[in-house]
Amino acid sequence: MKNNKVVLSLFDGISGMQLALKKSKIKIDKYLASEIDENVISITQKNFPKTIQLGDVTKITKDMLPSHVWLLSSGSPCQDFSIAGKKQGVKTHKGKEINSLAHYLKLKKKNQKCIGHSYLIWEAIRLYKELNPTYFFFENVTNMSPELIAY
Numbered sequence: 001m002k003n004n005k006v007v008l009s010l011f012d013g014i015s016g017m018q019l020a021l022k023k024s025k026i027k028i029d030k031y032l033a034s035e036i037d038e039n040v041i042s043i044t045q046k047n048f049p050k051t052i053q054l055g056d057v058t059k060i061t062k063d064m065l066p067s068h069v070w071l072l073s074s075g076s077p078c079q080d081f082s083i084a085g086k087k088q089g090v091k092t093h094k095g096k097e098i099n100s101l102a103h104y105l106k107l108k109k110k111n112q113k114c115i116g117h118s119y120l121i122w123e124a125i126r127l128y129k130e131l132n133p134t135y136f137f138f139e140n141v142t143n144m145s146p147e148l149i150a151y
Contacts, residue, residue, distance in 0.1 A: 004029045006066045008131070010057050010074040010124050011035065015044040017073040017137070018051065028070075034060055057123045058108070062130045069131045074124035075139030101125050 005028040009017045012033035021028055031048065034057040035041050044051050054060055098104050098114065104122035107114070128136055 004066070004068070005070040006030045006032065006068065007071045007073065008032045008065065008069045008127070008133070009034065010072070010127065011120070012040075012044065013037075014040050015048055015051060017071075018044075018048050030066065032065065057120060057127075060123075060127065065131065069133040071135045071137065072124075072128055072131060072133040073137045074128075098122065101129070 005026075007017065007021070007028050007030070009015065009031065012018075012035040015031075015033060018028075018031055018033075030052065031050065032052045032054055033041075033044060034054045035044070036056055041053055045053070054064065098107065098119060101122055104119065105126065108122075124138065
């Protein structure tokens with residue numbers, strides 16, 4: 001149902017997006033979170049017990065989600081391209097740059113390993129393209145490549 005306000009928050013942490021929506025008095029119908037850190041999940045569940053935890057973003061499929069997502073929120077790990085981080089970019093463990101969603105999906109299908117965790121930005125882009133949400137909120141950092149920003 002397109003009228004329902006379903007939120008999917010990737011890399012949800014302690015559910016900062018849910019708190020921002022609440023403080024903004026934006027009522028939502030369902031809040032789905034992708035997070036893998038058990039400690040922060042427990043904080044979210046204590047503060048927002050109706051949160052539906054989906055786990056690892058790499059395992060989320062369109063079939064697991066409602067037919068329409070109103071807001072997709074993401075702030076993927078950025079240590080590998082942040083000016084405060086390693087500045088290594090998004091690369092395979094062999095040092096090859098991952099510069100497109102198609103390239104990433106091909107590597108994922110072959111179970112290729114990547115350096116760090118910043119490759120997970122491609123999961124946010126994958127879900128954005130698959131879900132076509134009404135709104136998309138993405139936290140950006142300085143030094144992110146133009147190819148990634150273009151999505």
